[in-house]
Amino acid sequence: MEAVPQDCPGTSSAQAGRGASCQGCPNQRLCASGAGAAPDPAVEEIRAKMRTVKHKILVLSGKGGVGKSTFSAHLAHGLAEDESKQVALLDIDICGPSIPKMMGLEGEQVHQSGSGWSPVYVEENLGVMSVGFLLGSPDDAVIWRGPKKNGMIKQFLRDVDWGEIDYLIVDTPPGTSDEHLSIVQYLSAAHIDGAVIITTPQEVSLQDVRKEINFCHKVKLPIIGVVENMSGFICPKCKNESQIFPPTTGGAEVMCQDLKVPLLGKVPLDPQIGKSCDNGQSFLTEVPDSPATLAYRDIIQRIQDFCGLHSSKEEKLISC
Amino acid sequence: MWRRRPEVRLRLVPAAGEVLEWKRFRRTAPEPAVPRRAEGPRVRDARTSVCAPPGQAPPPTRVALLDIDICGPSIPKMMGLEGEQVHQSGSGWSPVYVEENLGVMSVGFLLGSPDDAVIWRGPKKNGMIKQFLRDVDWGEIDYLIVDTPPGTSDEHLSIVQYLSAAHIDGAVIITTPQEVSLQDVRKEINFCHKVKLPIIGVVENMSGFICPKCKNESQIFPPTTGGAEVMCQDLKVPLLGKVPLDPQIGKSCDNGQSFLTEVPDSPATLAYRDIIQRIQDFCGLHSSKEEKLISC
Numbered sequence: 001m002e003a004v005p006q007d008c009p010g011t012s013s014a015q016a017g018r019g020a021s022c023q024g025c026p027n028q029r030l031c032a033s034g035a036g037a038a039p040d041p042a043v044e045e046i047r048a049k050m051r052t053v054k055h056k057i058l059v060l061s062g063k064g065g066v067g068k069s070t071f072s073a074h075l076a077h078g079l080a081e082d083e084s085k086q087v088a089l090l091d092i093d094i095c096g097p098s099i100p101k102m103m104g105l106e107g108e109q110v111h112q113s114g115s116g117w118s119p120v121y122v123e124e125n126l127g128v129m130s131v132g133f134l135l136g137s138p139d140d141a142v143i144w145r146g147p148k149k150n151g152m153i154k155q156f157l158r159d160v161d162w163g164e165i166d167y168l169i170v171d172t173p174p175g176t177s178d179e180h181l182s183i184v185q186y187l188s189a190a191h192i193d194g195a196v197i198i199t200t201p202q203e204v205s206l207q208d209v210r211k212e213i214n215f216c217h218k219v220k221l222p223i224i225g226v227v228e229n230m231s232g233f234i235c236p237k238c239k240n241e242s243q244i245f246p247p248t249t250g251g252a253e254v255m256c257q258d259l260k261v262p263l264l265g266k267v268p269l270d271p272q273i274g275k276s277c278d279n280g281q282s283f284l285t286e287v288p289d290s291p292a293t294l295a296y297r298d299i300i301q302r303i304q305d306f307c308g309l310h311s312s313k314e315e316k317l318i319s320c
Numbered sequence: 321m322w323r324r325r326p327e328v329r330l331r332l333v334p335a336a337g338e339v340l341e342w343k344r345f346r347r348t349a350p351e352p353a354v355p356r357r358a359e360g361p362r363v364r365d366a367r368t369s370v371c372a373p374p375g376q377a378p379p380p381t382r383v384a385l386l387d388i389d390i391c392g393p394s395i396p397k398m399m400g401l402e403g404e405q406v407h408q409s410g411s412g413w414s415p416v417y418v419e420e421n422l423g424v425m426s427v428g429f430l431l432g433s434p435d436d437a438v439i440w441r442g443p444k445k446n447g448m449i450k451q452f453l454r455d456v457d458w459g460e461i462d463y464l465i466v467d468t469p470p471g472t473s474d475e476h477l478s479i480v481q482y483l484s485a486a487h488i489d490g491a492v493i494i495t496t497p498q499e500v501s502l503q504d505v506r507k508e509i510n511f512c513h514k515v516k517l518p519i520i521g522v523v524e525n526m527s528g529f530i531c532p533k534c535k536n537e538s539q540i541f542p543p544t545t546g547g548a549e550v551m552c553q554d555l556k557v558p559l560l561g562k563v564p565l566d567p568q569i570g571k572s573c574d575n576g577q578s579f580l581t582e583v584p585d586s587p588a589t590l591a592y593r594d595i596i597q598r599i600q601d602f603c604g605l606h607s608s609k610e611e612k613l614i615s616c
Contacts, residue, residue, distance in 0.1 A: 094473075147442070176438065207397060208394070271539055278500055
């Protein structure tokens with residue numbers, strides 16, 4: 001269902017196939033017959049595929065440019081440092097896929113085999129998938145409307161042969177739109193452990209994070225917690241701390257108290273983070289003594305604790 | 321100066337089975353025709369070279385700001401218009417005015433609460449953008465600025481398509497200095513070429529930070545591949561300017577104030593003003609060319 005009119009009411013809408021904008025659409029008969037409202041068989045297929053994935057974590061933000069992909073990449077690196085764990089990083093930011101560059105995988109391609117698409121491996125225990133690997137050139141724009149992006153996400157979940165994984169991290173674009181609805185819907189039968197929401201300290205960013213938290217509640221997605229990024233900068237010369245993005249309303253800390261969601265941690269600005277990302281390296285190993293590294297590691301541990309606690313609860317329920 | 325008598329207030333409220341649905345409120349009594357103006361500091365006019373009768377000051381530039389970031393509408397807060405609402409009259413929806421010559425429209429004005437999430441798929445967002453363009457009564461404007469979300473998707477395609485017959489002067493593309501950002505900007509430039517949208521130029525934001533204590537300059541987002549300057553040379557697009565980081569920018573935005581008037585001496589203000597002038601020059605040059613073509 002890719003060639004949809006601009007004013008498509010939606011395949012599950014009561015107006016599907018019947019609205020004025022449906023005239024001339026190639027899918028009109030299908031929608032009018034009610035087929036669009038039927039459950040997508042892909043959901044069940046994805047559920048079966050996800051049986052080999054222990055924990056699924058979404059990384060969200062309301063606002064762009066707060067450091068979501070940076071965090072996702074370093075969460076993946078941090079978890080994969082334990083060589084006994086299998087980690088997968090899925091990039092569903094279709095228009096701006098930054099993960100290949102950040103993981104040092106630019107120019108790599110996806111191969112297909114009988115068991116599905118192969119992820120691209122950074123390490124033996126760290127595999128990555130992104131639309132970035134499917135482009136002819138990294139400068140190619142992916143100019144797709146919602147339905148086509150949804151199709152791509154479905155393929156990523158259904159057709160990639162991840163194998164047995166401990167952690168699947170999903171990096172999303174900013175917002176509360178097609179990609180976010182799709183990932184939640186496609187994984188609805190497979191269960192998502194929770195979402196990590198990234199913000200910067202200013203109120204303009206927090207305003208969009210509140211919307212994102214609102215979204216999580218509405219789609220019944222558990223919230224692992226909030227990470228405050230770009231939280232202060234220490235001048236390398238005089239060690240004076242500056243709040244470059246001032247927390248005029250108390251930053252993420254006050255917001256988390258108000259909304260009763262956990263604050264996982266605050267990551268200060270460090271120019272080495274941007275440098276590592278541009279060079280496709282793990283900041284955690286490049287600059288192990290940075291306060292930002294310590295903050296990341298602490299946050300990663302808290303996420304692991306959340307997932308571990310959740311597994312124990314599930315096992316107890318099953319054994320009752 | 322007032323426009324028209326507001327009759328109906330528009331609000332988005334949740335309906336059964338959907339996060340947000342259109343509903344209209346009919347006011348119980350008509351509101352008197354008084355100037356509707358939001359409280360807030362004056363936004364300095366950008367005087368143009370419009371001809372005026374001798375002895376009279378040229379009229380102020382009329383500016384409109386349209387926010388089509390449906391999921392993350394930040395413009396109301398940044399313009400000090402949080403809590404304001406859109407009114408509707410016979411001639412269409414009224415923008416919300418910061419100043420008499422600066423009107424704003426955003427889905428943010430249509431939410432019951434600023435924390436309400438707008439969880440819409442592409443087609444519904446497209447419908448909202450169409451309404452913004454078709455139903456808002458902007459009146460006579462010199463500049464319509466359209467703020468977009470990141471990406472190259474529904475909103476971008478829709479705005480270009482809906483304005484295709486009306487002609488867009490061009491696009492200003494914002495980036496930070498790192499390669500990860502520039503990579504996506506190259507895609508955006510690619511998008512502009514594909515949809516035949518002229519590029520006014522690129523602005524490099526967050527370009528260096530000067531420590532207030534020791535005045536040492538740090539590159540917080542290091543330009544590992546030469547920043548926007550090198551990219552613009554490679555792709556032959558103009559670099560409009562570089563704006564350094566200044567914590568006062570974030571503070572002004574959070575407080576809904578114009579940083580240009582709050583901190584007039586900041587290097588960032590000077591950078592902004594220079595870039596704004598270059599954009600005006602581009603638009604002015606473009607207008608002259610159009611007039612020449614028409615008169616031929």
